[in-house]
Structure formats: C-alpha cells, structure tokens
Amino acid sequence: MPDIRVKICGLSAEADIQAVSDAGAAYAGFVFFPKSPRNVTVTQARALALLTPPGLAKVALVVNADDALLDEITDQVPLDMLQLHGRETPERVQEIRARYGLPVMKAVGVASEEDLPALDSYGRVADQLLVDAKPPKGADLPGGNGLAFDWRLIAGRRWPVPWMLAGGLTPENVALAVQMTGARQVDVSSGVESAPGVKDAAKISAFAEAVRGI
Numbered sequence: 702m703p704d705i706r707v708k709i710c711g712l713s714a715e716a717d718i719q720a721v722s723d724a725g726a727a728y729a730g731f732v733f734f735p736k737s738p739r740n741v742t743v744t745q746a747r748a749l750a751l752l753t754p755p756g757l758a759k760v761a762l763v764v765n766a767d768d769a770l771l772d773e774i775t776d777q778v779p780l781d782m783l784q785l786h787g788r789e790t791p792e793r794v795q796e797i798r799a800r801y802g803l804p805v806m807k808a809v810g811v812a813s814e815e816d817l818p819a820l821d822s823y824g825r826v827a828d829q830l831l832v833d834a835k836p837p838k839g840a841d842l843p844g845g846n847g848l849a850f851d852w853r854l855i856a857g858r859r860w861p862v863p864w865m866l867a868g869g870l871t872p873e874n875v876a877l878a879v880q881m882t883g884a885r886q887v888d889v890s891s892g893v894e895s896a897p898g899v900k901d902a903a904k905i906s907a908f909a910e911a912v913r914g915i
C-alpha cells in the first residue's frame with residue numbers, strides 16, 4: 702500500500718517548518734486570510750518558504766483572491782501549489798491555473814449529499830481536490846474550524862484527480878477517517894495545535910505517527 706501523504710496547514714513560525722519536516726509531511730500550508738489566527742503576511746510566508754527543505758511542498762491557501770494578491774504571493778513566495786478555499790468558480794480555477802502555471806487544489810466543503818456534485822465539477826478543472834468539512838453558517842473562517850463531516854458520505858467515491866481528506870482530523874481519529882474514506886492524503890490544521898494558530902510539535906509528530914501506523 703502506498704504511503705499516505707500528510708499536509709499540515711496554517712504554519713506561521715520557523716519551529717513549525719522544523720516540526721513538519723521532522724514529521725515527514727509532504728505538504729506545508731501557509732494561510733493568507735487576515736481573519737484567520739493562522740494568517741501570514743507575504744513577507745512572513747517568503748521567509749518560511751525559504752526555510753522549507755526540498756521535498757516538502759509549499760502550498761499557499763487563499764480565499765477568493767484577486768490577481769493582485771496572487772501576483773504578489775507568487776512573485777515573492779517560492780511555491781509548489783495554490784489552494785483555493787473560497788467560492789472560486791470552476792472558470793476561476795482554470796484561469797488561475799493558466800495564469801500562474803502552478804498546480805491548483807480546490808477545497809470543497811461537504812456537509813451532505815448535496816455537496817458532492819461540486820467535487821465532480823471541480824475534479825474536471827483542478828489538479829487536486831481538498832474534501833473538507835463545510836463551515837457552519839456564520840463561521841468566521843471558511844476552513845480550519847476543527848469540524849469533521851460524516852465520512853460515510855464519501856466512502857468509496859473517487860475523482861479523476863488526487864484528493865485530500867480534511868476537516869477535524871486529529872492524531873486520534875485519522876486512522877478511522879482513512880479507513881472509512883480510502884483517502885491517500887490527509888490535511889490537518891487545528892487538530893495539531895495547542896491554541897488557535899499555535900502549532901504543537903508533539904501533536905504534529907503524533908499525527909504523522911498515527912498515519913504511518915495505518
């Protein structure tokens with residue numbers, strides 16, 4: 702069975718890069734969303750990205766970003782992927798792929814069967830899908846809320862592009878989540894924090910260990 706790839710999202714400190722690298726994660730995520738406790742400036746993200754060792758893919762997470770912001774991020778920060786976590790349409794996904802020449806991962810929030818067709822639509826235009834929990838109505842953040850969705854909704858479902866499971870994953874539940882969904886990639890943020898926006902190296906290590914044990 703191939704290794705399951707881990708993405709740790711919302712890194713904001715030098716120590717986070719070390720912890721994520723030590724844990725053997727495949728992806729490191731930087732959040733560009735001012736309302737988030739994990740928000741980083743372009744300057745901070747550039748410094749962190751420059752510290753990131755080869756083999757750890759650097760992902761910029763944006764929410765309904767316009768070209769000016771994406772131009773600034775992609776000019777300044779060495780990146781391997783863009784993650785679109787807002788209401789970007791399939792057409793906008795295609796536009797961003799073409800303009801920046803980077804792989805694009807589109808996040809899709811899932812709460813019920815009704816949310817599943819969007820995964821098929823975005824699976825036709827994005828390079829990867831992030832299958833995440835839908836944020837509760839009125840939530841401040843479109844992701845990173847530490848909420849899981851009903852994993853039975855996607856059990857046995859497949860899309861034409863690689864996908865990651867996200868939403869409320871923790872060192873304690875990730876094995877069950879993978880077993881129920883068949884995910885080969887997992888993404889976590891609040892489940893490896895000691896406080897909102899503060900990554901915890903021991904939890905990152907425990908998460909990676911739990912994934913290796915699957």
Ligand SMILES: O=C(O)c1ccccc1NCC(=O)[C@H](O)[C@H](O)COP(=O)(O)O
Pocket residue numbers: 710711730732734737738739740762764786833842843844845846847848867868869870888889890891892
């Ligand atoms: O993490 C944030 O603060 C955030 C802000 C705005 C949009 C998306 C955000 N996070 C998205 C992620 O990639 C998370 O890793 C994913 O939603 C899972 O989060 P969690 O349930 O906290 O593990």
